[in-house]
Amino acid sequence: MDDIVKQALAKWPNVPDCYGWLGLDARGNWYMRDDRTQAAGAFPASKGSLLRHDKLIDFIQRNYEHDDEGQWFFQNGPQRVYVELEAAPWVWRVGEDYSVSSHAGQPVEPESCLLDESGRLYFATPIGLGLVHTQDMALAAEAIESGRWTPEEVRASDLPARFGHVLSPALRRPLMMAVESS
Secondary structure (H helix, E strand, O other): OOHHHHHHHHHOOOOOOEEEEEEEOOOOOEEEOOHHHHHHOOOOOOOOEEOOOHHHHHHHHHOEEEOOOOEEEEEEOOEEEEEEEOOOOEEEEEOOOOOEEEOOOOEEOOOEEEEOOOOOEEEEEOOEEEEEOHHHHHHHHHHHHOOOOOEEEOOHHHHHHHHOOEOOHHHHHHHHHHHHHO
16 A cells, blocks of 8 residues: 555545445456446446546555455545456456466466356456456466366356455445444
8 A cells, every 4th residue: 555545544534435436347447437327327337437547547556455344445545445346356467478467467376267157267366366357368278278277167156255355345335334223
């Protein structure tokens, strides 16, 4: 986490969390979701505006974490901006040498390989579950054929519970508020 973010947290510790305003798609792209976009439907059916500003994207990715409930967020100064996930908290890029790194550029070592009912390939890693980027599927297939990775068949709907991540903190929020008020 950036030092300036830590300082803002210390200075303003009680800023309300933000839900529904930021999304991460299955290709590692970030989307800003204004009120109109959110009213049009849930992510990813209603994505919003693709973020293109490299410095903003880098800032988000440096301050991207998860809470104890498995909800991923971007710590924007004193405010947590919870992220709507299309498929998983990470999107993996596979290099020509079969090295793997996250959409944020962080190198990782896959611990297991998973293949869902739609043919999407995931890796479980020490930093969490991620989906292999569609552009890297040919390289991943080569690695699988050579015996480097052996996919386990899974159902995509089982992955959040198995790996402890929440795809939509915004949809989960009303449930959490009901439990807290009872």
